[in-house]
Amino acid sequence: MAKHDLDPNYLDPNYEPVVNHTDNNPFHQVLAARMQRRTVMKGSVGAALASVMGLGLAGCGSDSNDGTTSSNVSSTDIGFKAVPTSTANEVVVPEGYSTEAFLPWGTPITGSYPEYKPDGTNTGAEQEQQMGMHHDGVHFFPIDQKAGGNSSSEGLLVMNHEYINQGALHANGATKASDNGGVRPADEVRKEIAAHGVSVVHIKRDTSGKWDIVFGSPFNRRITGNTEMDIRGPVRGYSKLITKYSPDATETRGTLNNCAMGPTPWGTYLAAEENWHGYFANSDATQPREQTRHGVGSSSRYDWELADSGEDQYVRLNVSSIGASAADDYRNEANTYGYMVEIDPFTPESKPQKRTALGRFGHEGVIFAPAKEGEPVVCYSGDDSRFEYIYKFVSSKPYYAATAGGYLLDEGTLYVARFNDDGSGDWLSLDLNDAEFKAKVDAAVGTTVGDIAFDGFENQADVLLNTRLAADIAGATPMDRPEWGAVDPNSGQVYFTLTNNSRRTEDQVNAANPNANNRTGHIIRWSEEGNDHTATSFDWDIFVFAGEQGTETVVGDEVIVSLTDDNIFNSPDGLWFDYNGRLWIQTDGSDAAPYQNNMMLAANPETREIKRFFVGPQGCEVTGVVSTPDVKTMFVNIQHPEGNWPDSSDPRPRDATVIVTKDDGGVIGA
Ligand code: FEO
Ligand code: CA
Numbered sequence: 001m002a003k004h005d006l007d008p009n010y011l012d013p014n015y016e017p018v019v020n021h022t023d024n025n026p027f028h029q030v031l032a033a034r035m036q037r038r039t040v041m042k043g044s045v046g047a048a049l050a051s052v053m054g055l056g057l058a059g060c061g062s063d064s065n066d067g068t069t070s071s072n073v074s075s076t077d078i079g080f081k082a083v084p085t086s087t088a089n090e091v092v093v094p095e096g097y098s099t100e101a102f103l104p105w106g107t108p109i110t111g112s113y114p115e116y117k118p119d120g121t122n123t124g125a126e127q128e129q130q131m132g133m134h135h136d137g138v139h140f141f142p143i144d145q146k147a148g149g150n151s152s153s154e155g156l157l158v159m160n161h162e163y164i165n166q167g168a169l170h171a172n173g174a175t176k177a178s179d180n181g182g183v184r185p186a187d188e189v190r191k192e193i194a195a196h197g198v199s200v201v202h203i204k205r206d207t208s209g210k211w212d213i214v215f216g217s218p219f220n221r222r223i224t225g226n227t228e229m230d231i232r233g234p235v236r237g238y239s240k241l242i243t244k245y246s247p248d249a250t251e252t253r254g255t256l257n258n259c260a261m262g263p264t265p266w267g268t269y270l271a272a273e274e275n276w277h278g279y280f281a282n283s284d285a286t287q288p289r290e291q292t293r294h295g296v297g298s299s300s301r302y303d304w305e306l307a308d309s310g311e312d313q314y315v316r317l318n319v320s321s322i323g324a325s326a327a328d329d330y331r332n333e334a335n336t337y338g339y340m341v342e343i344d345p346f347t348p349e350s351k352p353q354k355r356t357a358l359g360r361f362g363h364e365g366v367i368f369a370p371a372k373e374g375e376p377v378v379c380y381s382g383d384d385s386r387f388e389y390i391y392k393f394v395s396s397k398p399y400y401a402a403t404a405g406g407y408l409l410d411e412g413t414l415y416v417a418r419f420n421d422d423g424s425g426d427w428l429s430l431d432l433n434d435a436e437f438k439a440k441v442d443a444a445v446g447t448t449v450g451d452i453a454f455d456g457f458e459n460q461a462d463v464l465l466n467t468r469l470a471a472d473i474a475g476a477t478p479m480d481r482p483e484w485g486a487v488d489p490n491s492g493q494v495y496f497t498l499t500n501n502s503r504r505t506e507d508q509v510n511a512a513n514p515n516a517n518n519r520t521g522h523i524i525r526w527s528e529e530g531n532d533h534t535a536t537s538f539d540w541d542i543f544v545f546a547g548e549q550g551t552e553t554v555v556g557d558e559v560i561v562s563l564t565d566d567n568i569f570n571s572p573d574g575l576w577f578d579y580n581g582r583l584w585i586q587t588d589g590s591d592a593a594p595y596q597n598n599m600m601l602a603a604n605p606e607t608r609e610i611k612r613f614f615v616g617p618q619g620c621e622v623t624g625v626v627s628t629p630d631v632k633t634m635f636v637n638i639q640h641p642e643g644n645w646p647d648s649s650d651p652r653p654r655d656a657t658v659i660v661t662k663d664d665g666g667v668i669g670a
C-alpha cells in the first residue's frame with residue numbers, strides 16, 4: 001500500500017514504521033557489490049562504475065541478453081509493443097488488447113445483493129454483502145479444479161481488500177471521534193470493517209466473451225475484519241493469545257490489511273495480514289515486545305475501538321490491559337494477527353484458519369514452490385517493512401495430492417534468509433530444536449536486541465509469535481521492503497520484489513540491498529541448491545534494478561539491462577509468473593515524472609527483456625494479477641484510484657478489477 005495521503009484521515013507518516021532496531025548488517029565492510037546498479041542520466045557522460053565482482057548464477061538459464069534470437073523463440077518472449085507512460089485517468093494497454101472494469105467496490109455479491117448506492121449511503125450490513133474496497137492480491141480458481149479440471153470460462157475469483165478510503169466509503173466522509181465526543185458512529189465502523197477482508201466471487205464467461213457474477217451461487221462469500229477464525233499451528237492455545245473471546249487461545253475474529261496472497265497446491269487461498277498493527281490501540285505505559293516490534297501505537301488508524309455501541313467486536317481492538325487478567329480483556333488481541341489466513345473458497349461454510357507455523361510478521365503474501373508427491377511443502381513469504389526479512393517454511397509432513405490440506409502448514413520449520421555478499425545465501429532455522437539457533441538464542445539472553453531487552457523465549461510458540469525478534473537473533477539480512485514473491489515454473493528460481501527503502505544509509509548497505517536511499521527498488525532472485533526448494537542454501541543475483549532511463553543492471557562488466565522509455569518503472573510490488581512463464585511486475589511507487597501513473601510490465605526471465613504492458617489510472621497502485629489457466633483472460637486489480645474512475649458518472653472512485661483480453665482471443669503477453 002501507498003498513497004496514504006489520499007485519505008485525509010490517513011496522516012500517520014510512520015505507517016510502515018522502522019521497527020527493526022537491530023544492527024543485523026554483517027556486510028559493514030562490503031568489498032564490492034556483486035550486482036551493480038548504474039544510472040546514466042540521459043545526456044550525461046562519465047557516470048562512474050564502482051568495482052563489481054560479477055559471478056554467473058548456476059542453473060539460471062541465460063544471463064545474457066543475446067540468448068534469444070528469432071530462430072530461437074521461447075514461450076516466454078514478449079510479443080506486444082510497449083505502451084508509453086501515461087498520466088490519463090484511464091487504463092492503457094497495447095494495441096490489440098481490450099479492458100473492462102469488473103467487480104468495483106460496492107458491487108453486491110451475496111446475501112440479498114444490496115444495490116450499490118453512489119451517494120455513499122449503503123449501510124454496514126449492506127457492505128457485508130458487497131465487494132470490499134482496495135482490491136489487492138487475487139487468484140482465479142477454475143470451477144472444476146477439485147475434479148482435476150482447468151476451466152478458463154468459469155471459476156472462483158478470490159481477492160483481498162487491503163484497506164479503505166474513508167472519504168469515499170461514507171456519504172459525507174468519516175465521522176472523527178475527536179469531533180464527536182470521543183466516539184465513532186457504530187455503523188460507520190461496521191461498514192469500514194466490512195469493506196476490509198476477502199471476497200469470493202463465482203464468475204462465468206458467456207458465449208459472447210463477457211464475464212459476470214453467478215448470482216445466487218453458494219460460493220459467493222464475504223470474509224471481513226470481523227469473521228470468526230481459528231488459530232492453528234504451534235501458537236494455538238498459547239497463553240499469550242488468551243482473550244475474553246477465546247480463553248483457551250484457539251480463536252479470534254477477523255483478518256485485516258490483507259495485501260497479497262497465495263494459492264495453495266490443494267486449492268485453498270492464503271490471505272496475508274500485512275500492516276495489521278495500525279488497527280490496535282494500546283494506552284498502557286509499556287507495551288510487550290509482541291507489539292513494539294511491530295509498531296502498535298497508543299491510538300489506532302481508524303479508531304474502531306471507539307465505536308459508540310461499545311460492542312465487544314469493536315472494543316477488542318483496544319489492546320490495553322484494562323481487565324483483571326488476559327481472559328477479562330483484549331490485551332492479547334493483536335497477538336491473534338500477523339499471520340497467513342487459509343480460506344477454502346470451495347467450502348463456503350468453512351471457518352478461516354490462521355496458520356501460525358508460517359510466522360507472525362507483516363506478511364505481504366506467500367508463494368508456494370511446485371508441490372511434489374511425497375516431498376515437503378515449501379512456501380516463501382516476505383515481511384514488508386523497511387529492514388525486514390524474507391522467510392521460507394518447509395513442512396514436516398510430505399505432500400500427497402490425494403490427501404493434501406491445510407494441516408501440512410501446521411508443522412514444519414520456519415527459516416529466514418541471509419544473503420551473503422559472495423552471491424551465496426543461507427536459510428537460518430528459527431526452530432528451538434535447531435542447535436545453532438538455540439545457541440544464538442541462549443547467547444542473546446540478557447542482551448538488548450535492537451531496543452528489546454531479551455529475556456528468552458518460553459517455547460516455539462513464543463518464537464513464532466515474535467518471529468521478527470527471532471530473525472534478528474538468527475542474523476538474517478535486513479531487506480529493502482520485501483513485497484511479492486514468485487516462482488518461475490520453468491527454472492524453479494524464486495523472485496522477490498524489494499520495493500524501496502529511502503531510509504537505508506551508506507553504512508547500512510549490503511550486497512543484496514546495495515543502494516543507500518533506495519527510492520526505486522529492485523528485484524532479487526535465487527536458485528535453491530540443487531534446485532531443491534527444501535535446501536538450506538542458495539545462489540542469488542539481482543534480476544533488475546528499477547529506476548529512470550539509463551538505469552543499468554550490470555553483472556561483471558556486462559550491462560544486462562538498461563532501462564528505456566519502454567520499461568522505466570519504480571517501486572516494484574506485485575509479482576507473478578503466468579502459466580507460460582512470463583513474469584508480470586506491478587508497481588506501487590512515485591507517479592511523478594518520468595514514471596507517471598503506476599503500471600504493470602511483462603518480463604522474459606531468461607533474457608530480462610522487459611516491456612510496459614499496462615498503465616493504471618491516476619493515483620492508483622496496480623496490485624494483484626492472475627489469469628485463467630489458458631492465459632487468455634487476465635484479472636488486474638486497481639487500488640485507491642482517484643477522481644471518478646472507473647465510472648465517470650459516479651462521484652466516487654471505486655477500486656476495481658480490470659479484465660484484460662486480446663482482441664484476437666490469443667494468449668496475453670505473447
Ligand atoms: Fe500492502 Fe506491502 O503492500
Ligand atoms: Ca507497496
Ligand code: CA
Pocket residue numbers: 001259260364483484573574588623
Ligand atoms: Ca503490496
